[in-house]
Amino acid sequence: MKRAANPTHDTPPEKLPRVGRGLGTVLWYNGRRQRGLVLCDDGEEMVIPSGGAVNRNMVPLTPSGLMHGTRVHLLPTLRNGTFTALSVRPAEPATQQGLTVGVDNQVNYRGDDRSELCAADVLDIGFLIGILDGHCGGQCASHVANSFPKILHDVYSFELGQTRGLETLSMARETELLRDVLRSACRAAERDLMQTASKGHWTDGTSATFALLAHGFDDSTVPTVPQTQGVAKIFLAWCGDTRALLLHGKKVVPLSEDHVPKRKDEYNRVKAAGGKVLDFEGQLKVGRRDKYKEKKSSGAWKDLVWLDTTRSFGDIRLKAPHNIVICEPDVLVRTLAPEDWALVMVCSKVTAKMSNQDIGDLCKDYFSQGKDAVAVSQALSFAARKRGATGNLTSVVMRFGWAPFKPEFLQTGSRRSKHAAQ
Template sequence: MAEVCRGVVPETDSSPSPPCESHSRVARRRRMELRKVKFVTPPETENGIKRPKLRIYSRFCDNAVENSCSDEENQLRLLVTNKGSPPTIIVAPILSPLNCTSLLVQSVACPKFGFASVCGRRRDMEDAVAIHPSFLQMEQENSGDLHYFGVYDGHGCSHVATKCKERLHELVKEELENNEGNDEWELAMDRSFHRMEKEVIAWNKTVTRATCRCEMQTPECDAVGSTAVVAVVTPDKIIVANCGDSRAILCRNGKAIPLSNDQKPDRPDELNRIQEAGGRVIYWDGPRVSGVLAMSRAIGDNYLKPYVICEPEVTITDRTAEDDCLILASDGLWDVVSNDTACGVAGMCLKGKAPPVSSAPASMPENGPVGVVNSDQGCSDASMLLTKLALARRSSDNVSVVVVDLRNNT
């Protein structure tokens, strides 16, 4: 048996090698010697440019939050633990290939929520969901944080819905900040939606087969659009801006209160507006603008201007202690599930009276779940159960559902 020698040879040790070692073994050991490591604080500037500082804010969300973020934000994942004690923050690279998120935080300041988004029986997934807790901190006294929730239902392709997911909350934030807190919600939302449409139309002009998933030539991208239902939750109000046939409802004391009105071509006021603009509503598998689009308002759809507009309808609702939850969803849910039924299902889940729901719905079509994100088990179960109910009732569209728990009066 070969003799094994052990030991650490200092760099300054000039003593001869042990007799058991060959010359090659000595050289190999010297290459493997431990070297001293010197830690140097990086300079404040590098090549004359000040190094950016990492900012960690003291406000954290109550749970795991998966948001849409920029490429820079997608480089980090923040994990916050030890609730009730000083938070421990672990920064780690995101390994998931998903385009969604990353910011996992904890705090009692943010409402609990959950959402589910499935492709359903459609060939492609064209829905998008954006959730941004504490996306804006108002400076006024006792104004608290503002929380943003949005559901976008694309048609023609997914890229307009994706652009809304990436940008609309930023535009809303800019408009509210520029408004200096005057609470002119209708004006801020209207400007945000119009700016969003201008960005989409400008972006469509640059779309080519190489950059657009719909593989359309540039002129054909004018036929792509998206609905948008957005809710901004403040400590005392719920502001909803709706453009299209996605919908928001408030569950209060077990009853459903609509916070938006579907903008369909056969709605009397919408029908009059379209006809006064010189357009027509043709019944082809339901009422459609020019026999094509099944909604009268949307972001995009430049080829149907001026009949299809992006002006949102805004409602402002005061919060009460009887509020249970807020539900936002695409028409894939509302086509087959009533407001009252959705409210009942969500309320049952929030009270813990519904059995736990697995993240993968039973009998899910081949295009299975696209996203299931939760910060609260009750909200997660409610969103998933509503999605499963829509599929069980043979919804043929993409289905996206967001459930926000309002019982903590956040």
């Protein structure tokens, strides 16, 4: 009989490792806490203690990140009369699909708008991806895209340092911490950007949507992957009119709501801040009221800065001296259910030509043909372009490989373009 490493000589037979204890399935693993739980093939559960997993605090949403459901090798080790799982590492990564991401960023360098993508496995936190949909240039979009992952990690480290440690926090409080960190990171990125923009005399700006996907939350009630005890969560933050949609079964669920002047709350806020809202051939845009009055008599008011969006990073001309266009993100947290199989993020030029349902139907059609996330993201941009979209087009498709695509997802269902986010 193979014995565990360093067992005591008086270990009773029932405490000795049995066949099947060297292999198991992760029920949940939290890389931020570096702790988890594994179900051994012999039917026993073992705790993964701090430092017990080879990947430690690298927590991508892939089997190599020990996502719930991952098959693993492990070394049973006796501690205080109880076996724990050490040296936990993926055993059969090909047998389980994790997160796959497809992006299509068609940059038009000759135009006034420049979009950028931001993507990183952020140590201790999870997978981050963002669309920076620039306007009036591309300097702000590029700066935020490059700086945001580090800013996010710095803010997380600082906020965690204000607690007595992650182990003292409940899973609910950890969720609140990550939500607040994402919001604070957006504010910090804006402060950093405005300092640079002021020195460099940058006058452009960018809408942005950031999605942070994190797993390892212990919840056996409705796990993201059936027959496990873990859930993954989407933490979403956005400023402007880039859009995020969740594909839930056959439904298309909008997670974000555009910050545009046709929204009554945004319209009222802009007016109260000293802004002016005008109709440009059916498109409402915001600008400065004082500059409008100054230029109105000469007819040069159309030459002023007018934006389709009411929130953005940058756009210093609409933030000083009047804070008309703000950078206060909306933040949403959603626990992924087994029926959630993809997240789609697109720029405003795509949604100007395609409804939410159009986007969802195209994704379902292509995935049903066995296409991958890259092909689907390219198809979205191509479809928008075919319908008349011009300039920069950016599409991101994230396929949650642990959620199977079912034939019933192709059923038409409701044709409404909006469903309430859960």
